[in-house]
Amino acid sequence: MKVVIIGSGNVATVLARLFKKKNHEIVQVVSRELAHAKLLADEMGCSFTDNEGVIDTSAELYLVAVSDSALYSLNNSVHLGKKLVLHTAGSVSKDVLKDISVNYGVLYPLQSLRKELEPFGDIPFLIDGNTEETQTIIKDFAKTFSGNVCKSSDEERLKLHVAAVVVSNFTNHLYAMAEEFCNKENIDFKLLVPLIKETAQRTSNQSPANMQTGPAVRNDVFTLDKHLQLLANYPKLKYIYLKLTDSIVNS
Ligand SMILES: NC(=O)c1ccc[n+]([C@@H]2O[C@H](COP(=O)([O-])OP(=O)(O)OC[C@H]3O[C@@H](n4cnc5c(N)ncnc54)[C@H](OP(=O)(O)O)[C@@H]3O)[C@@H](O)[C@H]2O)c1
Structure with missing residues (x-):
């Protein structure tokens, strides 16, 4: 054409x-x-x-x-x-x-x-x-x-776009915040890449709802508390951490 x-x-x-x-x-x-x-x-x-x-x-x-x-x-x-x-x-x-x-x-x-x-x-x-x-x-x-x-249709595409923003734009924003945290704390963000790939790869054959790991789903309150203390100097990341922890605990 x-x-x-x-x-x-x-x-x-x-x-x-x-x-x-x-x-x-x-x-x-x-x-x-x-x-x-x-x-x-x-x-x-x-x-x-x-x-x-x-x-x-x-x-x-x-x-x-x-x-x-x-x-x-x-x-x-x-x-x-x-x-x-x-x-x-x-x-x-x-x-x-x-x-x-x-x-x-x-x-x-x-x-x-x-x-x-x-x-x-x-x-x-x-x-x-x-x-x-x-x-x-x-x-x-x-x-x-x-x-x-x-x-x-317009309606289906709109719904898929909402889901696309969540799985791609939001996760990338989380990567960017984690990268900034790593840089400020002098640790290597690249060490997390295999974990990022593994988590994404699982979605191709597993329901993400069944794959949740981490302190929130285990209700490891002492670990959660330590993380929040460490994030005291990162109010934006702390806010997101608390919101997502709350979402995981209540899902
Ligand atoms: N990027 C993605 O991953 C992606 C994926 C799927 C769909 N889309 C959709 O594709 C479309 C374009 O996205 P994009 O990522 O290519 O955006 P982009 O890289 O930001 O480019 C935007 C384009 O729009 C033009 N533009 C911006 N404001 C304008 C205005 N007021 N009047 C006339 N032209 C204007 C810009 O022209 P100048 O540079 O000449 O100013 C530029 O060419 C959007 O509808 C987006 O939702 C994007």
């Missing part, structure tokens, strides 16, 4: 690379910051413009990978007739695109993507379209670069 990419951040960049690898042609990158559009366009070997510029109308597909809030104001400036327009957001209805084109849908990568990193394995995609025909086109397109494509 001939594709115009709107946006130039993490998802725009990772998906543009994926499309190109599978011989789809990126014909233009459009982004709010011209310099950001140029960076991705140079990598793709295509033209570029900013939001004030003219969008190339020769493409078959328009991928809009911008921040969720920017999606809501897109219909003030972008109108693409019958062209297929897709967004990539977990928590935004496909209908946010209904005034932009008569053919629209969603191509949501259910994975944490960073443009400086090679994506890990096959990226799962949740797709949706405003008509049966559009859905089929999106599904066939997605299958050219992923072996894990499934149809998901």
Whole structure:
């Protein structure tokens, strides 16, 4: 397919690379910051413009990978007739695109993507379209670069996004807090990596509810008390520690 990419951040960049690898042609990158559009366009070997510029109308597909809030104001400036327009957001209805084109849908990568990193394995995609025909086109397109494509309604995608935030964004935030604690206490955070991997790996064949270990589930009050004393100088981490301990004890 001939594709115009709107946006130039993490998802725009990772998906543009994926499309190109599978011989789809990126014909233009459009982004709010011209310099950001140029960076991705140079990598793709295509033209570029900013939001004030003219969008190339020769493409078959328009991928809009911008921040969720920017999606809501897109219909003030972008109108693409019958062209297929897709967004990539977990928590935004496909209908946010209904005034932009008569053919629209969603191509949501259910994975944490960073443009400086090679994506890990096959990226799962949740797709949706405003008509049966559009859905089929999106599904066939997605299958050219992923072996894990499934149809998901706005409501299902929203629920999965909530769960995704908990398992990925929240755990990563906990890693970041633990790393800061380790650095300040002069201990090596990397020693924890096998533990992080083991805990994540178990979720593929065990229910996490049955796999809980640690002082909270054992109700080891003396250990919990020692930990809280050590965390006296880390009020934010202590707060989270107490909240999660309470959640584990009462689950
Ligand atoms: N990253 C992920 O792991 C991930 C996974 C699945 C889905 N998503 C979804 O994919 C979409 C893009 O996420 P991302 O991670 O790629 O974000 P990102 O790296 O922060 O990039 C955001 C993009 O949106 C543009 N933008 C921001 N505010 C704008 C505005 N007010 N008007 C016009 N353009 C604006 C930026 O353009 P400039 O740089 O030119 O300013 C940039 O290209 C979001 O809907 C997100 O929920 C993200």
